[in-house]
Amino acid sequence: MPTIKDIAKQLGMSVSTVSxxxxxxxxxxxxxxxxxxxxxxxxxxxxSALARSMxxxxxxSVGLMMPDISDPFFSAMAQGVEEVLSDGGYQxxxxxxxxxxxxxxxxxxxxxxxxxxxxxxTPDFMDEDFVSMLKRLKIPVVFLxxxxxxxxxxxxxxxxxxxxxxxxxxxxxxxxxxxxxxxGMPETSFTGRERYRGYLDTLKxxxxxxxxxxxxxxxxxxxxxxxxxxxxxxxxxxxxxxFAANDVLGIxxxxxxxxxxxxxxxxxxxxxxxxxxxxDLHWIKLTTVAQPRMEMGRKAAxxxxxxxxxxxxxxxxxxxxxxxxVRHTCAIAREGIIS
Amino acid sequence: MPTIKDIAKQLGMSVSTVSxxxxxxxxxxxxxxxxxxxxxxxxxxxxSALARSMxxxxxxSVGLMMPDISDPFFSAMAQGVEEVLSDGGYQxxxxxxxxxxxxxxxxxxxxxxxxxxxxxxTPDFMDEDFVSMLKRLKIPVVFLxxxxxxxxxxxxxxxxxxxxxxxxxxxxxxxxxxxxxxxGMPETSFTGRERYRGYLDTLKxxxxxxxxxxxxxxxxxxxxxxxxxxxxxxxxxxxxxxFAANDVLGIxxxxxxxxxxxxxxxxxxxxxxxxxxxxDLHWIKLTTVAQPRMEMGRKAAxxxxxxxxxxxxxxxxxxxxxxxxVRHTCAIAREGIIS
DNA sequence: CTGAAAGCGCTTACAG
DNA sequence: CTGAAAGCGCTTACAG
Numbered sequence: 001m002p003t004i005k006d007i008a009k010q011l012g013m014s015v016s017t018v019s020x021x022x023x024x025x026x027x028x029x030x031x032x033x034x035x036x037x038x039x040x041x042x043x044x045x046x047x048s049a050l051a052r053s054m055x056x057x058x059x060x061s062v063g064l065m066m067p068d069i070s071d072p073f074f075s076a077m078a079q080g081v082e083e084v085l086s087d088g089g090y091q092x093x094x095x096x097x098x099x100x101x102x103x104x105x106x107x108x109x110x111x112x113x114x115x116x117x118x119x120x121x122t123p124d125f126m127d128e129d130f131v132s133m134l135k136r137l138k139i140p141v142v143f144l145x146x147x148x149x150x151x152x153x154x155x156x157x158x159x160x161x162x163x164x165x166x167x168x169x170x171x172x173x174x175x176x177x178x179x180x181x182x183x184g185m186p187e188t189s190f191t192g193r194e195r196y197r198g199y200l201d202t203l204k205x206x207x208x209x210x211x212x213x214x215x216x217x218x219x220x221x222x223x224x225x226x227x228x229x230x231x232x233x234x235x236x237x238x239x240x241x242x243f244a245a246n247d248v249l250g251i252x253x254x255x256x257x258x259x260x261x262x263x264x265x266x267x268x269x270x271x272x273x274x275x276x277x278x279x280d281l282h283w284i285k286l287t288t289v290a291q292p293r294m295e296m297g298r299k300a301a302x303x304x305x306x307x308x309x310x311x312x313x314x315x316x317x318x319x320x321x322x323x324x325x326v327r328h329t330c331a332i333a334r335e336g337i338i339s
Numbered sequence: 340m341p342t343i344k345d346i347a348k349q350l351g352m353s354v355s356t357v358s359x360x361x362x363x364x365x366x367x368x369x370x371x372x373x374x375x376x377x378x379x380x381x382x383x384x385x386x387s388a389l390a391r392s393m394x395x396x397x398x399x400s401v402g403l404m405m406p407d408i409s410d411p412f413f414s415a416m417a418q419g420v421e422e423v424l425s426d427g428g429y430q431x432x433x434x435x436x437x438x439x440x441x442x443x444x445x446x447x448x449x450x451x452x453x454x455x456x457x458x459x460x461t462p463d464f465m466d467e468d469f470v471s472m473l474k475r476l477k478i479p480v481v482f483l484x485x486x487x488x489x490x491x492x493x494x495x496x497x498x499x500x501x502x503x504x505x506x507x508x509x510x511x512x513x514x515x516x517x518x519x520x521x522x523g524m525p526e527t528s529f530t531g532r533e534r535y536r537g538y539l540d541t542l543k544x545x546x547x548x549x550x551x552x553x554x555x556x557x558x559x560x561x562x563x564x565x566x567x568x569x570x571x572x573x574x575x576x577x578x579x580x581x582f583a584a585n586d587v588l589g590i591x592x593x594x595x596x597x598x599x600x601x602x603x604x605x606x607x608x609x610x611x612x613x614x615x616x617x618x619d620l621h622w623i624k625l626t627t628v629a630q631p632r633m634e635m636g637r638k639a640a641x642x643x644x645x646x647x648x649x650x651x652x653x654x655x656x657x658x659x660x661x662x663x664x665v666r667h668t669c670a671i672a673r674e675g676i677i678s
Numbered sequence: 679c680t681g682a683a684a685g686c687g688c689t690t691a692c693a694g
Numbered sequence: 695c696t697g698a699a700a701g702c703g704c705t706t707a708c709a710g
Contacts, residue, residue, distance in 0.1 A: 001451075001477060003687055014697045019689060027695055044475060049452040050393050051688035054702040059389070061432075069421070070633075075414040082408070082435040086442070091449060093400075094433035096421040103425070110430060112340075113388040114400075136383060138340060255621040282594040283622030294409075342703055353681045358705060368679055390704035393686040 002045045010039050022047060053115065061091045062304060063111045065104065065121040069096050072276060073293060074122065077144060080297025081120055088305050090117070101125040108133045118304045120144050140307035142315075144300040147190060155307075155317040157300040161191050164289040164322030165198025168243055168271045171287075171324055176333035177241035177269060178208055183228035183253060184217045184245045192217075195245040195273060211236060218249055225252020233260075240333045241269035247276045250286055254329070265331035275325050285328035292320055341384045349378050361386060392454065400430045401643060402450045404443065404460040408435045411615060412632060413461065416483060419636025420459055427644050429456070440464040447472045457643045459483050479646035481654075483639040486529060494646075494656040496639040500530055503628040503661030504537025507582055507610045510626075510663055515672035516580035516608060517547055522567035522592060523556045523584045531556075534584040534612060550575060557588055564591020572601075579672045580608035586615045589625055593668070604670035614664050624667035631659055 008015045013036070020028045021036035039045075053059040064081055066074045082092050093116065095107040104123050108130070111119055119141040123130060131149045134141060143156035172180050182199050185192035196217075203210050213235040218228035225244060229252065232239060244250035250272030257264050264270060272279060275290035299318050307315050347354045352375070359367045360375035378384075392398045403420055405413045421431050432455065434446040443462050447469070450458055458480040462469060470488045473480060482495035511519050521538050524531035535556075542549050552574040557567035564587060571578060572595070583589035589611030596603050603609060611618060614629035638657050646654050 005687080015688080016690080016697060016699095017695090020696085023689080025690095029695060032695080046448065046451045048393075048454060048687055049449075050389055050398070050454055051686075051702085054387075054389050054393070054687085054704095055689050057702080064433075068418070069408065070411065070414045070418045072409065072411055072414070075409045075411070079407070079409045079435055079437075082433070083437065086434070091432055091434075091453070093430055094403075094421070095425070095430075096418055098418075098422065109385065110388075112385045114430070115387060115389055251620070258621055278617045278620070281590070281617070281620075281622075282597055283620075344703080354704080355681060355683095355706080356679085359680085362705080364706095366679060371679080387703055390686085390702075393688095393703085394705050396686080 002043045004045075004047065007036065007039055007043060007045055010043065011035060057115075058117050059115050060089055061093050061114070061116050062118040062120065062308075063107065063116045064092050064094045065097060065107050065119065065123060066094065067097050067099050067122055067124050069094070073274065076293035077122075077297035077300075080294035080299075081144070081301045082297075084298050084301040085305070088301075090305070097124065099124050101127065101130070105129055105133060108137070111139075112137065118142075118308045120300050120304055122146050140304055140313060142300050142304045142307070145191075145296060153314050155303060155315045157296050157303060157318045157320070159291045159296065159320045159322055161194035161322075162198045162201075164273065164291070164324075165195040165243075165245070166202045167322065167324050168273065168289050169199050169202040171326075172241045172243065172269060172271060172330065173202070173206060173208075175241075175269065175330060178333070179211070179214065179236065179238045179240055181214045181232040181236050181239045181242040182216070182245070183225055183232065183242060183249045184215070185220055185249070187217055192245060199243055199245075214239060218252075220246070220248060222248055222252040222255065225249035226256045227252075229253035229256035233262075239268075241330070242271070244270065244272045247272040247274040247279050247286060247288055250288065251279070251284060254284060254286065264329050267334075269330040269333075271330060280327070287327045287330045288325050290323045290325045296320060341382045343384075343386065346375065346378055346382060346384055349382065350374060396454075397456050398454050399428055400432050400453070400455050401457040401459065401647075402446065402455045403431050403433045404436060404446050404458065404462060405433065406436050406438050406461055406463050408433070412613065415632035416461075416636035416639075419633035419638075420483070420640045421636075423637050423640040424644070427640075429644070436463065438463050440466065440469070444468055444472060447476070450478075451476065457481075457647045459639050459643055461485050479643055479652060481639050481643045481646070484530075484635060492653050494642060494654045496635050496642060496657045496659070498630045498635065498659045498661055500533035500661075501537045501540075503612065503630070503663075504534040504582075504584070505541045506661065506663050507612065507628050508538050508541040510665075511580045511582065511608060511610060511669065512541070512545060512547075514580075514608065514669060517672070518550070518553065518575065518577045518579055520553045520571040520575050520578045520581040521555070521584070522564055522571065522581060522588045523554070524559055524588070526556055531584060538582055538584075553578065557591075559585065559587060561587055561591040561594065564588035565595045566591075568592035568595035572599075578607075580669070581610070583609065583611045586611040586613040586618050586625060586627055589627065590618070590623060593623060593625065604668050606673075608669040608672075610669060619666070626666045626669045627664050629662045629664045635659060 004015050008018045021033045085092050097103045122144045141154050147156050148154040184196050216228045216231050218224040272286045272288035275288045279286040279288050343354050347357045360372045424431050436442045461483045480493050486495050487493040523535050555567045555570050557563040611625045611627035614627045618625040618627050
């Protein structure tokens, strides 16, 4: 690969002149510039971004830390991030954490070694090491679909899980349901807790008793949703509706009803959360709460670009709204208001 | 951020000594090394990968060009790539092409500017510019789920679409089907053509006439699969089975049967291709052809690492096998052998 | 074992 | 307008 020296030698000029020609500096004779550009073209020369980065003290690269890119939820966000960043001239260096804490740390180290200009992170483990590592980072960081540790003065972009969850439960209440079961994600996750809180608070605000037997913290898989539904059916008598804290659980619950001949929505209403692609399949048509996935990624990227441009370490967080997507898994409660 | 000079100054040593201490060079007094490491720790110094890369002439980064990361098919491959590369000490710089030719070109330019050590590419557009750009690249490149242009002496990792497709059609033949419809992807794609060829050749090899009305080149979406099925049902009389060239089309076809009360597999057998997650859903259970998605990504990464290590520009391509996954959408032809 | 010097491929004041 | 020189943050022969 030719270097700037080769170009200069070929032309019998100094490297400074060649440099000026490529960076369209005003102090250069048009004729000279033309000649330089021609030789550059001819020799197929591409300037080294490494050398430039050393001088300019920026690399035009940003790191994107994702738990699991093969999860459609994250890949949509990643796409949003990539689109706006690449339009802004940045390269995204993507790291798949496979939900392992050591990889998260390693990624941060790599980010400082490689002098990345900014970071968008969706960490699963915010332990001490991670937080302290982040604290001494000198570059802008935005959290995506995660909330930063309180000690970290960093912005986030997320959806209002609590509000979305309240809306889902309200919808069931509007349909006349009173005995509403809950199939939740692990309580260890922030998201899981927020959605659970929405369920609880909405029932309480309407003075509807919360039934301990109506709540199961199942997990994240189809199977766990299925088992959760099974448990609720066995233990929560009179239940006419279920709020599943995410679509995968909701679909698992639907599988249970399909296998056991319980008709949805006639005998059982079900609402999910996330609006995954597959919820719109003909056989599923799950009523659910949509999150603007790609849009979140975009917003995070825009926020980061702004921070990088203005060299700010923080900015206003963005809490986005969810939307209830009504499909075919909910109906008016047959027994009317039982209370 | 401190530099190596700061460390040296702090210790009253030369930068060479500091450098030797970090790179565990043998020519250094253990005591000195200890001191250096201590100050490094204390000042929280991280050496610049940029500076190192300039000297070593490698960046330990590789580019990954993907058409659309939000497609579960590609995201699984990307994950496989990322896993082995990051274990090998490489950073993957991921580029989402959004199926746009200009982005593909830009990505290649960026790869040479940034001195990436290697490239894994899944291009959608292999036009002249792209090929000539690739031809003058001095770094190893492996094609993933794509075949390189014949002028390019580069290896690929892909699945044998033709064979997989033959197997699917053979399976239907074994079940006694003779009038087998085909819902295909666009003929412009290599994959689409290969799978089509498998269908054609298998029928021919059994001396089964190929019915022009039994073939529709639908597209890639659920809707196009649905419409494709509709067309076949209207035009290809006596059809008892359908081979859909990918799962999305197959599911679209299934939606048609479900809506029109045609029972599967009793009245109609359907086989897909890809083994997407959702094909295993309770309501779908589509018999299909599985590709080792993550494994393909892994293999491509391993191939590339080998090429980078041995500074070879090419290597043996890898053609992986598919596997027929039998689920619930196929049954023995009711009419038996019509022929 | 340690330090001074050259060099990786550029850019940018500073002279002229 | 152009060139020589210094410098970005490192590593690596080369002396000593």
